[in-house]
Amino acid sequence: MTALDTEATFAQLVEPLRGELTAHCYRMMGSVHDAEDLVQETYLRAWRAFHGFEQRSSVRTWMYRIATNTCLTALEGRSRRPMPTGLGQPASDPNGALDNRPEVGWLEPLPDAVVWGKPTDDPADQVVSRESVRLAFVAALQHLTPLQRAVLILRDVLAWPAAQVAEALDVSVAAANSALQRARAHVETMVPEEDQLVDDHARELLDGYVAAFEHYDVDRIVELLTADATWEMPPYAGWYEGASAIGTLIRNNCPAQRAGDMRLVATAANGQPAFGMYMRDLDGVHRAFQLQVVSLRDGQVSHVAAFFDVSLFDAFGLPREFPADHS
Incomplete structure (x- = not known):
């Protein structure tokens, strides 16, 4: 040979x-x-x-x-x-x-x-299970x-x-x-229960989740979270527990001020729903802001990991500015 x-x-x-x-x-x-x-x-x-x-x-x-x-x-x-x-x-x-x-x-x-x-x-065709x-x-x-x-x-x-x-x-x-x-x-002791499949009901929930952010409707975001939801966002060391606390966090720290300031593009990470979030800048351009990985349980959002390392957008094949064809 x-x-x-x-x-x-x-x-x-x-x-x-x-x-x-x-x-x-x-x-x-x-x-x-x-x-x-x-x-x-x-x-x-x-x-x-x-x-x-x-x-x-x-x-x-x-x-x-x-x-x-x-x-x-x-x-x-x-x-x-x-x-x-x-x-x-x-x-x-x-x-x-x-x-x-x-x-x-x-x-x-x-x-x-x-x-x-x-x-x-x-899923039976997958060598690597999403779990x-x-x-x-x-x-x-x-x-x-x-x-x-x-x-x-x-x-x-x-x-x-x-x-x-x-x-x-x-x-x-x-x-x-x-x-x-x-x-x-x-x-x-460390792995919580999560919904493993994204069915029609879950897709409807996720569509509502995207709409709530894009309309900057914090009350609606809170409604979509489980009562004991957790939110964490590397590189920030803090984490937040409970839908109400998460709503307060968003109101206090999110740069968005009105509907349209945030735009989300769906992707997938770790076998879970994920979104590239873009924030409107002072010049009106929506730029990469954070990448969210979302966990679901019992028809609500139970955990959000919001990664602020925008270099991750490159790994996910997402542009650094909001794509015009999503407008």
Whole structure:
């Protein structure tokens, strides 16, 4: 086999795995940018080792093993990527000052298009389940040690047997099982109940949510939230609990003053509804302001993560200025 044939065979085997490996590295790292870089590193390592791959395991298993260890190496000496709710502090006063912490490496949302390419009508056709990349689940993973994170993902997301996990991570089966037990106990306390499917009723709710913002109708926004809804917005360290408190937060801090100041463009992140929000500037142009990832429960909005890092608009393929064809 020539070098070109080998390269073509390698690409044919591993290229279909890119989306799911990106999801895997994202769960480990909490950053879509880091995940894409580490998938590239995984492919480089796999290519260098391809001549010695004897197919004792499937290509998928082999690639996941390389990806996991690539992530573990990258995590050495790194801090976890939190969300504000994971900092261990109580809910903030919506009448208080905002605490901006740009120096923190915050958790990032994952564009659905990076994993699935395009929406699919049948969840059974998806190699990566939407539940496995939910923002709350990935946020919970960030509280685990790197080893616990890897073991939980390999066992509970990918359904690998304990012996296979132990071999991949070069630990004993007992150590892998112990890490899994501790990881499960921690994650179970941190992941809230959410509606998993976006049906016609949920779409109607989301349409109303968009309309409430675009009309700057704070009372209506509050009505659409669950009584115990939470709102957080990296890089601000505070988080807010309760529909009324969230309404107060918006009234006190949102730059919008009237209907039309905010425009929202629908997208999807972490298998959830998401919106790029644009705020009207002094020159009348609507510019990228925040990216919201929305969780639903029992027909209302239960959680909003509003990310103020406008570079995320690039990752989601959203323009920095409100597109004219949405006017």
